[in-house]
Amino acid sequence: MGEKVQRREDPRLLTGNGRYLDDLGRGALQAAFVRSPHAHARIVDIDIADAWELDGVEAIYTWEDLPGRVAEPLPVLIPHPAMTHARTGYCLARDEVNHVGEAVVMVVARDRYVAEDACARITVQYDTLPAVVGVARARDGDRLVHDDVPGNVAANLRQEVGDVDTAMAAAPHTLTLELAIERSACMPMEGKGVFARWDADDGSLRLYSSTQTSTGVRAAVAAKLELPLAKVEVVTPDVGGGFGVKIVHPWPEEVLVPWAARNLGRDVKWTEDRREHFVSSAHERGQLQEVTVGFDDDGRLLALDVHFWHDNGAYTPYGIIVPIITATQLLGPYKPGAYRVEFWSLYTNTVLVTPYRGAGRPQGCYAMERTMDAIAEHRGLDRAEVRSRNFIQPDEMPWDHGLMFQDGRPLKYDSGDFPASLAKLKALVGWDDFAAYREQAAREGRRVGLGIGCYVEGTGVGPYEGGHVQVETSGRVNVATGLTTQGQGHQTILAQIVADELGVPFDDVHVTTGDTRRMAYAVGTFASRGAVMSGNAVALAARVVRAKALRIAAEALEVSPDDLDIADGVVSVKGAPGTSIALKTVAVMSNPLRYAFDASAAAATQFAGTFDPDTPPVGDDDEPGLEGQDFYSPTQATFANGMHAAVVETDPVTAEIRILRYCVVHDCGVMVNPMIVEGQVHGGVAQGVGGALYERMVYDEGGQLLNASFMDFLMPYASEVPHIETDHLETPSPLNPLGIKGAGEAGTIPVSAVIASAIEDAEGFPIRSMPISPAELWELRRRHAASDPHPVPVQEDPR
Amino acid sequence: MSQSAADPLLDITVRVNGVRRTAAAPARRLLSDFLRHDLGLTGTHVGCEHGVCGACTVLVDGEPARACLMFAVTAQAHDVTTVEGIGHDPADLDPVQQAFVECHALQCGFCTPGFVTTISAYLDEHPDPSADEAREAISGNLCRCTGYQNIVAAVLRAAELRREREGTP
Numbered sequence: 001m002g003e004k005v006q007r008r009e010d011p012r013l014l015t016g017n018g019r020y021l022d023d024l025g026r027g028a029l030q031a032a033f034v035r036s037p038h039a040h041a042r043i044v045d046i047d048i049a050d051a052w053e054l055d056g057v058e059a060i061y062t063w064e065d066l067p068g069r070v071a072e073p074l075p076v077l078i079p080h081p082a083m084t085h086a087r088t089g090y091c092l093a094r095d096e097v098n099h100v101g102e103a104v105v106m107v108v109a110r111d112r113y114v115a116e117d118a119c120a121r122i123t124v125q126y127d128t129l130p131a132v133v134g135v136a137r138a139r140d141g142d143r144l145v146h147d148d149v150p151g152n153v154a155a156n157l158r159q160e161v162g163d164v165d166t167a168m169a170a171a172p173h174t175l176t177l178e179l180a181i182e183r184s185a186c187m188p189m190e191g192k193g194v195f196a197r198w199d200a201d202d203g204s205l206r207l208y209s210s211t212q213t214s215t216g217v218r219a220a221v222a223a224k225l226e227l228p229l230a231k232v233e234v235v236t237p238d239v240g241g242g243f244g245v246k247i248v249h250p251w252p253e254e255v256l257v258p259w260a261a262r263n264l265g266r267d268v269k270w271t272e273d274r275r276e277h278f279v280s281s282a283h284e285r286g287q288l289q290e291v292t293v294g295f296d297d298d299g300r301l302l303a304l305d306v307h308f309w310h311d312n313g314a315y316t317p318y319g320i321i322v323p324i325i326t327a328t329q330l331l332g333p334y335k336p337g338a339y340r341v342e343f344w345s346l347y348t349n350t351v352l353v354t355p356y357r358g359a360g361r362p363q364g365c366y367a368m369e370r371t372m373d374a375i376a377e378h379r380g381l382d383r384a385e386v387r388s389r390n391f392i393q394p395d396e397m398p399w400d401h402g403l404m405f406q407d408g409r410p411l412k413y414d415s416g417d418f419p420a421s422l423a424k425l426k427a428l429v430g431w432d433d434f435a436a437y438r439e440q441a442a443r444e445g446r447r448v449g450l451g452i453g454c455y456v457e458g459t460g461v462g463p464y465e466g467g468h469v470q471v472e473t474s475g476r477v478n479v480a481t482g483l484t485t486q487g488q489g490h491q492t493i494l495a496q497i498v499a500d501e502l503g504v505p506f507d508d509v510h511v512t513t514g515d516t517r518r519m520a521y522a523v524g525t526f527a528s529r530g531a532v533m534s535g536n537a538v539a540l541a542a543r544v545v546r547a548k549a550l551r552i553a554a555e556a557l558e559v560s561p562d563d564l565d566i567a568d569g570v571v572s573v574k575g576a577p578g579t580s581i582a583l584k585t586v587a588v589m590s591n592p593l594r595y596a597f598d599a600s601a602a603a604a605t606q607f608a609g610t611f612d613p614d615t616p617p618v619g620d621d622d623e624p625g626l627e628g629q630d631f632y633s634p635t636q637a638t639f640a641n642g643m644h645a646a647v648v649e650t651d652p653v654t655a656e657i658r659i660l661r662y663c664v665v666h667d668c669g670v671m672v673n674p675m676i677v678e679g680q681v682h683g684g685v686a687q688g689v690g691g692a693l694y695e696r697m698v699y700d701e702g703g704q705l706l707n708a709s710f711m712d713f714l715m716p717y718a719s720e721v722p723h724i725e726t727d728h729l730e731t732p733s734p735l736n737p738l739g740i741k742g743a744g745e746a747g748t749i750p751v752s753a754v755i756a757s758a759i760e761d762a763e764g765f766p767i768r769s770m771p772i773s774p775a776e777l778w779e780l781r782r783r784h785a786a787s788d789p790h791p792v793p794v795q796e797d798p799r
Numbered sequence: 800m801s802q803s804a805a806d807p808l809l810d811i812t813v814r815v816n817g818v819r820r821t822a823a824a825p826a827r828r829l830l831s832d833f834l835r836h837d838l839g840l841t842g843t844h845v846g847c848e849h850g851v852c853g854a855c856t857v858l859v860d861g862e863p864a865r866a867c868l869m870f871a872v873t874a875q876a877h878d879v880t881t882v883e884g885i886g887h888d889p890a891d892l893d894p895v896q897q898a899f900v901e902c903h904a905l906q907c908g909f910c911t912p913g914f915v916t917t918i919s920a921y922l923d924e925h926p927d928p929s930a931d932e933a934r935e936a937i938s939g940n941l942c943r944c945t946g947y948q949n950i951v952a953a954v955l956r957a958a959e960l961r962r963e964r965e966g967t968p
Contacts, residue, residue: 006900011889013908014896016842016882020909023841111836113806113827189846189854189909189943240844240909241943274847487907487944675903682946683906710851710941718947719938747946 004675021193028267032115034105036097039349039703041126051118056110078319082157091252098314101279131703138346145347161402162338167303171294179289183697190240191272196261212247213524220250236514242486244355278708284356286311299386313352322360330364334390369753429645449762453750458637459742460532467538470627475584481534482522484514501542503566528742536632544628587626592617638733640741648758655778667729669741684747692755816884833871842882853940856913882912894960904953906944
């Protein structure tokens with residue numbers, strides 16, 4: 001624990017020995033889909049005759065071919081009382097399509113080339129309907145996505161703590177900010193993919209999916225295909241990134257591919273291509289926000305009143321998790337005074353919206369941090385000082401905001417030292433010296449700005465994860481946990497934890513994730529929960545095994561278990577290291593069936609001793625084998641936090657925006673592997689930079705996604721991502737045995753807020769819409785220059 | 800009409816990682832698909848199929864090329880090096896691969912083979928790059944996990960390892 005251990009996964013992945021979804025099933029039939037070219041239309045007719053003529057076509061399916069539950073709408077995974085109008089699509093569109101990219105016809109053929117040829121020969125006639133695109137259009141409600149959803153409102157939720165109206169009326173100062181943030185998407189380098197193998201003799205299904213939850217997919221597919229759970233196993237191979245999009249399940253293809261495999265009695269595979277990923281997976285982030293804040297002369301919050309309108313796309317299979325997180329995590333490290341938040345989650349005829357790294361937090365952080373800067377500007381105060389005055393203090397932990405969090409449990413921060421984090425950040429970026437730097441830059445004709453953003457992230461939400469630890473008679477230690485891995489290094493960090501807990505060499509520990517054959521109960525990898533949940537679960541399981549090993553060894557050595565220790569795979573008497581048994585020998589002794597297959601079994605016989613003929617070989621409360629299982633289930637999320645600062649330079653002529661420095665102070669509690677935490681932060685910041693300056697989903701009014709390729713959707717290359725400077729604080733979580741908090745999403749959360757803050761600082765006028773391109777900045781400059789030579793950054797409420 | 804004869808198979812022979820490999824494939828088979836599906840060399844990954852992400856980068860006669868933008872027949876009689884050709888044994892890593900381990904320059908690993916081939920070819924020409932040059936060298940490949948910082952470090956470390964290994968008799 002705490003060491004920068006090199007990753008166990010790497011040599012395999014670096015040498016072409018990784019096994020990602022499309023690397024499996026060589027020779028399997030391949031699926032391709034006819035997808036809707038219209039954002040909103042009724043299906044009039046589908047003509048597949050021409051496609052059937054192609055050699056190599058094995059099956060063509062439309063909705064009408066689907067039986068039973070496969071033909072029913074996809075499930076709403078996480079219902080919520082406020083979601084009065086949940087709507088989901090079908091595996092293949094029935095009668096109507098609601099976004100470009102929705103699957104209409106499935107083709108299974110000899111290979112993908114033939115399958116796509118067949119798709120091109122299928123003619124679908126549509127009656128087009130007016131499309132609803134963008135939050136503003138959806139909010140108008142004059143056009144509807146779903147006829148039976150008035151105002152396009154999937155959900156409306158309001159939470160209030162304290163009396164906002166009274167507190168706002170009494171506040172010496174108030175401001176209102178109108179804010180916008182646009183769509184981006186996870187864009188893992190590997191898209192989704194499914195490979196199904198139906199065993200007709202056994203009546204069972206093995207499914208491989210590039211997913212963030214193998215157990216979830218298993219349960220969903222068993223239900224849809226009406227198979228016993230025991231006849232379905234789901235294995236997650238190497239996954240080429242997830243970032244949220246692969247937690248949604250079941251995707252239509254996860255149902256259709258195994259269904260087709262069973263139908264045809266053949267292996268069937270589908271590998272999503274990049275355009276499919278753009279138009280038929282999921283996006284996130286799009287919101288319009290309105291923040292009204294009341295504060296005193298010192299910039300202390302007295303009342304905060306937030307309304308926002310969230311674009312949930314065409315369907316709501318994942319419920320309203322994203323806007324709930326925005327509504328609650330918006331508060332960051334601050335005490336808001338009275339707080340009221342109300343959101344409307346709205347349908348549009350665009351790709352559906354589900355969590356993307358940060359999952360609603362980037363939008364919430366953006367709203368709060370824009371507000372903090374506005375207060376500082378209004379009062380003429382230092383921006384860091386305003387933040388500091390509103391911090392929840394370390395001695396006020398645990399801090400209960402009085403709100404309900406995404407997991408339905410109280411939004412209660414467990415620990416954190418925000419003043420210490422801010423002090424570290426100010427030192428790292430040189431906050432107090434920036435004025436001098438700015439002046440010097442100005443003398444050189446350069447324009448620079450400093451930005452800041454703070455956030456708190458609820459991580460490690462429940463309900464549980466499990467760990468299973470088994471010591472083989474060879475000394476090999478097998479560890480299994482059910483959640484999946486998409487690059488987080490779980491094989492390394494979980495092995496570190498078990499090696500420490502059990503007292504065995506790291507190299508002896510082998511970890512399996514995301515395989516329902518090894519761990520049937522699991523939730524999944526999202527919400528920065530992998531290390532918190534499975535880390536603690538495997539630690540608890542290792543402790544079970546350790547206790548059993550000590551008990552067996554104590555009997556053999558005729559000492560008390562308290563007198564024993566385990567180190568380097570050997571159980572020995574404390575202070576008398578000569579009196580010892582290898583753990584692998586204890587593994588042999590744990591099982592009364594001892595064929596002398598190996599050296600360990602032979603060695604164990606010397607401890608066989610006498611036995612009581614009246615007791616069974618395996619005791620009533622015992623089991624054979626040196627293995628154990630346990631589950632970690634927390635009462636609530638644990639809250640990590642961090643603060644970022646950036647220095648940007650904006651070109652006075654071209655409005656080009658360049659990040660000169662990017663600084664991160666991050667507190668995720670105890671770090672299992674600081675190298676991996678750092679890597680998570682780097683990657684998160686890079687995605688945040690993409691979302692702040694480059695990435696957006698450009699839909700036209702008709703609902704066509706105009707930039708559905710890597711040529712046009714500008715994901716950052718190395719040339720766009722700045723060098724990231726980091727510092728860490730380790731405030732342990734009191735909630736779990738290892739003191740861990742999650743780290744996966746942290747880097748992404750504040751970046752849009754930080755960059756907006758820095759550009760605002762450089763330019764002297766408010767930034768209220770992100771992402772921002774040089775062209776948009778140039779246009780803002782022109783407008784501010786035209787309207788007012790000395791623009792006031794924010795408008796005081798005239799009341 | 801039947802399409803069965805419209806897609807005739809050709810025997811395509813490519814020298815891959817130093818070995819002559821022949822497989823029957825239609826003329827339109829992409830080199831990336833040929834390597835992956837016809838030859839079973841799945842280390843070359845496909846991230847976009849339109850030549851932007853660089854995950855499928857292989858070396859054709861030593862020069863980096865996007866395998867998703869080439870037909871397999873175009874590679875006929877040429878030398879192709881995939882990530883497996885750089886180093887296929889996890890216990891015996893090439894300097895670039897070793898540097899990636901040491902610098903934590905990969906997370907999910909999907910884009911990684913394209914970086915490894917690209918960097919290998921780059922270091923052949925530029926054995927001692929600066930940090931800025933290293934960043935420039937990898938700026939044609941997309942990675943969604945690492946933020947590139949550790950990949951830049953790995954380029955520098957790989958250059959160092961190569962020099963060390965060359966210095967060893």
